Amino acid sequence: MRVEYARTNGFAGVSVTYLEAIREAQAHLLREDERVFIYGQDIAGKFGGAFKATKGLAEQFPGRVLNTPISEDAMVGTAIGAAMEGMRPIVEMQFADFSSVALNQILNNAGTQFWRTQIPCPITVRLPSGGTKGSGPFHSQSMEAIYSHYPGLVVVAPATVEDAYTMLIDAVAIDDPVIYCEHKYLYYHLKANALPKDRLPIGKARVVRPGRDLSIVTYSAMVHEALAVAKDFSAKGIEIEVIDLRTIKPLDTDTVLASVARTGRLLCVGEAFPWGGVTAEVITRVATEGFHLLDAAPARLNAKDTPIPYHPNLWAEHRPNAKSIAAKARQILAE
Amino acid sequence: MRVEYARTNGFAGVSVTYLEAIREAQAHLLREDERVFIYGQDIAGKFGGAFKATKGLAEQFPGRVLNTPISEDAMVGTAIGAAMEGMRPIVEMQFADFSSVALNQILNNAGTQFWRTQIPCPITVRLPSGGTKGSGPFHSQSMEAIYSHYPGLVVVAPATVEDAYTMLIDAVAIDDPVIYCEHKYLYYHLKANALPKDRLPIGKARVVRPGRDLSIVTYSAMVHEALAVAKDFSAKGIEIEVIDLRTIKPLDTDTVLASVARTGRLLCVGEAFPWGGVTAEVITRVATEGFHLLDAAPARLNAKDTPIPYHPNLWAEHRPNAKSIAAKARQILAE
Amino acid sequence: MLQTAQRESKSKAAPPHERYLEAYRWMLVARVLEEKLASLYRGGMITGGVYLGRGQEAISAACGIFLQKGDVFAPLIRDQAGRSAFGEPLLDVMRTYLGSRQGPMRGRDGNIHRGRPKDNQLAMISHLGAMIPVMVGKLLAKRMKGEKGFVGLTTIGEGGMQTGASHEGLNIAAVERVPLVVVATNNHFAYSTPNDRQFACADLVDRAKGYGYEGSSVDGTDLTACLEVIGAAVQRARAGRPPQLVVASILRLAGHGEHDDASYVPTEVKKELFARDALELAEKLIAEKGLGGDDYLKKTRAEIAAEVEEAIATAQGEDAPVGSDENWCALSTRELMDSLA
Amino acid sequence: MLQTAQRESKSKAAPPHERYLEAYRWMLVARVLEEKLASLYRGGMITGGVYLGRGQEAISAACGIFLQKGDVFAPLIRDQAGRSAFGEPLLDVMRTYLGSRQGPMRGRDGNIHRGRPKDNQLAMISHLGAMIPVMVGKLLAKRMKGEKGFVGLTTIGEGGMQTGASHEGLNIAAVERVPLVVVATNNHFAYSTPNDRQFACADLVDRAKGYGYEGSSVDGTDLTACLEVIGAAVQRARAGRPPQLVVASILRLAGHGEHDDASYVPTEVKKELFARDALELAEKLIAEKGLGGDDYLKKTRAEIAAEVEEAIATAQGEDAPVGSDENWCALSTRELMDSLA
Ligand SMILES: Cc1ncc(C[n+]2csc(CCOP(=O)(O)OP(=O)(O)O)c2C)c(N)n1
Numbered sequence A, B: 001m002r003v004e005y006a007r008t009n010g011f012a013g014v015s016v017t018y019l020e021a022i023r024e025a026q027a028h029l030l031r032e033d034e035r036v037f038i039y040g041q042d043i044a045g046k047f048g049g050a051f052k053a054t055k056g057l058a059e060q061f062p063g064r065v066l067n068t069p070i071s072e073d074a075m076v077g078t079a080i081g082a083a084m085e086g087m088r089p090i091v092e093m094q095f096a097d098f099s100s101v102a103l104n105q106i107l108n109n110a111g112t113q114f115w116r117t118q119i120p121c122p123i124t125v126r127l128p129s130g131g132t133k134g135s136g137p138f139h140s141q142s143m144e145a146i147y148s149h150y151p152g153l154v155v156v157a158p159a160t161v162e163d164a165y166t167m168l169i170d171a172v173a174i175d176d177p178v179i180y181c182e183h184k185y186l187y188y189h190l191k192a193n194a195l196p197k198d199r200l201p202i203g204k205a206r207v208v209r210p211g212r213d214l215s216i217v218t219y220s221a222m223v224h225e226a227l228a229v230a231k232d233f234s235a236k237g238i239e240i241e242v243i244d245l246r247t248i249k250p251l252d253t254d255t256v257l258a259s260v261a262r263t264g265r266l267l268c269v270g271e272a273f274p275w276g277g278v279t280a281e282v283i284t285r286v287a288t289e290g291f292h293l294l295d296a297a298p299a300r301l302n303a304k305d306t307p308i309p310y311h312p313n314l315w316a317e318h319r320p321n322a323k324s325i326a327a328k329a330r331q332i333l334a335e
Numbered sequence C, D: 001m002l003q004t005a006q007r008e009s010k011s012k013a014a015p016p017h018e019r020y021l022e023a024y025r026w027m028l029v030a031r032v033l034e035e036k037l038a039s040l041y042r043g044g045m046i047t048g049g050v051y052l053g054r055g056q057e058a059i060s061a062a063c064g065i066f067l068q069k070g071d072v073f074a075p076l077i078r079d080q081a082g083r084s085a086f087g088e089p090l091l092d093v094m095r096t097y098l099g100s101r102q103g104p105m106r107g108r109d110g111n112i113h114r115g116r117p118k119d120n121q122l123a124m125i126s127h128l129g130a131m132i133p134v135m136v137g138k139l140l141a142k143r144m145k146g147e148k149g150f151v152g153l154t155t156i157g158e159g160g161m162q163t164g165a166s167h168e169g170l171n172i173a174a175v176e177r178v179p180l181v182v183v184a185t186n187n188h189f190a191y192s193t194p195n196d197r198q199f200a201c202a203d204l205v206d207r208a209k210g211y212g213y214e215g216s217s218v219d220g221t222d223l224t225a226c227l228e229v230i231g232a233a234v235q236r237a238r239a240g241r242p243p244q245l246v247v248a249s250i251l252r253l254a255g256h257g258e259h260d261d262a263s264y265v266p267t268e269v270k271k272e273l274f275a276r277d278a279l280e281l282a283e284k285l286i287a288e289k290g291l292g293g294d295d296y297l298k299k300t301r302a303e304i305a306a307e308v309e310e311a312i313a314t315a316q317g318e319d320a321p322v323g324s325d326e327n328w329c330a331l332s333t334r335e336l337m338d339s340l341a
């Protein structure tokens, strides 16, 4: 599907949030591609979703933005069947955390469909992910590692307004199942001046800030924590290079290795649980494929190994933040 | 719960298989601890389970080995409720692969229960795991990485008859949820002369073969492939140290680091999918905590990044084996 | 907190149900408490979501009031009346919402996710339907331990009934024939979703037969009916009958949460009989019959308001949890916690 | 393969259903084929499990026979008759079981997991119930694309009906009002588990009402009844009625798989009416009425045996897949495959 990015840009000039970019991308897709429909809980009518990511779309595109029962497994199963029939369904999970009850359809049905039958399974599952104040153990999770561990899925996690827009459009264009992890914390916090005119494709990481002393490899909301740290250190003459992975699977190993080749030092930061997951995968790739590029031991920083706490005081300690990232960075630079 | 291992050893002298050890451990538990019951599909009656892991137990312990409907989510949910009430349920999944539909209860309910409420949740979920000839995409999976990624669970994967026995008894004694990954390939292939009289606790890895040139860190069925390679190399004067992790979470980092300190070289082998998972976690720990112990880049070997094929010819290529492990080992030793 | 509701009603006129005034009081406790929560929320004093049971108080009070010591209650998000009737201190509620470190969840979870499993009040996880099999396990274990005469009661919404978890839980309860009462409230909306996008059967009580349950329907705006129907279901379950499914009909008289203005609810729907306010109807009846004596309504409301204010004052005087003091340990077996660098 | 069953029956005596002989022939195709599979399995010629539909042929044939081009079929593990009637070549079966690289799954999956989604015969995953919503999606998409007059038919066992997946799938089908027929076979065992540990309702057809389905029951040993009841259900779905649930009753006349001797089936159960062999009953009727003319039964069996032998010979002559030739790519977008060292 050829896409003219932001051809239909209603935002040039005025500012657009990460959430609005997701809505605009879906409006664009519904407009440009009749195979696209959106399936999820509370997404239709005037309501437009728990986070308003589909606000107005049901009226604008009758019959193509459909409310579902509280049946995540069936939502994804239905999307798989529709995709096999040539449609391009987008499934909105109300929270990433609830995809746990759709996991079987995602891993064992969508993820195996093409390999088993050679029929592509172009579904896009939107996961409102990550922590926000007061959301607690079941409305804060980041599940990208679980979906990346199994074969047959593409997993993305946009960290910017521009990527939120172009990567969702590209996700739907891909003939394979894509898990689109959108970060709830960025919904309103993040603004851009306009929708992008072009884009970096899915599968490519981005050097969001160049540096020579340390590479911080991260993704999603943590990119912005890392950038704050980099800015801070720069004032003291230490230049941190910040890599936004953008795509969790396939991981852009080359861009990561090239960065470590420049800096010799690596810190991986993620908001998910610490055992395994994205940070372990990145460090493993550098250790196995770029061992001799490292001048010091690589390090990782993740959330704590407990459920995600409700209370803001506890949550602030549970997830990595600029303060804890800076502390880790200092350790590595001291080595 | 104090346990006299094999006090009730019906096997001294005669040989006992890995599967029999699992059955004997359950017989022992049912005999010694009235809080224990077993819950699963087709485990009761004369039938005794798809793999016969509970053969005879229903008759021997009336009302304590219960067949369930085909409802994995409810099986685990029911076990959680019973555990909160002071029981020690063992849930048998017919295949690990089907725990995908119980994943929510395992991760979000069992895994968070104690942290949220301070009420312990001592359930043991038995997962018949791993590949066997002709089993295909949905009867061959190894899910330990997914369960280890989330907080609140202990995950074990015995590789020997002795560990199958003692670790299951210890798993049920632990006040927390334990995911017990038993390997179907070892059920009949693996024999010992008797049930063990004592044991290494959960949480400790074992050096199953000492060596000075390379550490192969692995677990479950792959331990035996690694041992075959080590034996082979030893004939050529190369001494490979083989570490059996035994417990996936908590991972025994100290034993792994001590081995790499001796050998300076590391190969991690697992049967699961390659992205993330146990091998990435082990390499990450060595790279971050034992960087300077490494004389060469560490390496990993896993299954391929596709669903697990049915046909024996394809399956043989999909999983690691002595041949592919030996090839990787040679590479590392050549560095 | 004064458990004043336990006191005998002193009215001369006979109430329509022997526990009518007691139940009404729990309805009022919930209403007064939740109105306070709403204003605290609007005042920015509460972090996270606030989910209210407005309109569901008669059903919920009837759920809590017939449970005895040794019974198990697994409430959901609109069960303040039942929670209070089952014995939850107001202070638990306020400590949880106001973020006191002394709350039952100690800041680890919030709002309606609170519970006291030690006292047989389960702490729900968010995933709808997940608590049904947990309740089954509690009841199964009690039977295995030789306990007798107990029941379990859990609640669910018409939306939650469409989850696979609730199906498996409802079915396994019948297979195990545990003494379970499931009270399903069809409040005509699941968040913003109306019934026609949730299920296609004429009446959810039709599901009872398919699970081997005894089913009954009740008008959730009528406290007398709720007490009779839910009371009878609890009695049948206690007597060893199969699991009970009670389907109650009301309209949710609040947003899904306090963040939600519920503007998606059509005005015609608000005119339906099921849209009436059970609390108003109860107070009308109490006034007409003069139950509870002079000024009963005013006095009761004042008492409850005082209890609520007291709970708020206490909770507000307490410290919040502090990250540095937190014991970051997800296992009860501390030595099995993985040491992740 | 000769689709000889398409030919008109030449009998003088009127069959009890116009498609009786045609359906019988598909039953026999399944029986002969599966008897061969069983002996190949015993002879060690087949790797992995072999799951047979013995006893279920009348139901399954009736499932396949009324489906037309453009309809969708999602069979399960005991549907050989339906698969063949729907157009699956015998060669697909033999190539899959005998491990030919030319099989529909090319060695990537085996036995009853085979399918031809391009021809609207879905390839099941093992997780029971998971194919129901997939079927819903196929039907929803066809409607969105403006297709008309199509139906989907899927099958499930009495055990599979207890999964959360089947509940969500059955419910969402009714909410979307897709033209779906669900044929549930209660063969009284789920692997080794009898009904009393699977569900507690009197009859699974009682679930129909709770989902807003039209429900019907049928004696799965009676081919005429299966053709009438399932045929009528397909017709109703095609005519735009709500989804249809047909519950058929039989006994599984084989092990769960050929590895299983089914010694757990009590002898009394084998004496039940539902334990009769539908194929024997059909052949008895054909013989009595003299349907199909002289030697019809013997001739037909011989024809089919020949077709089966031909398929075996072809499959056995073909190469097995080779790991080194395998294209290890789980994505249709090759450039998005992660390069994992
Ligand atoms: C499995 C799952 N999916 C989605 C949600 C998000 N969610 C929370 S409450 C709710 C609506 C519940 O509706 P209903 O069951 O009718 O209860 P009510 O709110 O009307 O009392 C939804 C969709 C959830 N909690 N669990």
Ligand SMILES: Cc1ncc(C[n+]2csc(CCOP(=O)(O)OP(=O)(O)O)c2C)c(N)n1
Pocket (backbone or CB within 6 Å): B041, B070, B072, B094, B098, B101, D077, D078, D126, D127, D128, D156, D157, D158, D159, D160, D161, D163, D187, D189, D190, D191, D252, D256
């Ligand atoms: C979710 C799930 N759990 C367990 C299994 C293992 N399993 C395969 S077939 C079967 C029995 C199915 O019984 P039923 O649904 O009655 O169908 P039947 O075999 O009797 O035709 C089981 C338990 C499975 N396939 N899926």
Ligand SMILES: [Mg+2]
Pocket (backbone or CB within 6 Å): C157, C158, C159, C185, C186, C187, C188, C189, C190, C191
């Ligand atoms: Mg509702």
Ligand SMILES: [Mg+2]
Pocket (backbone or CB within 6 Å): D157, D158, D159, D185, D186, D187, D188, D189, D190, D191
């Ligand atoms: Mg069956």
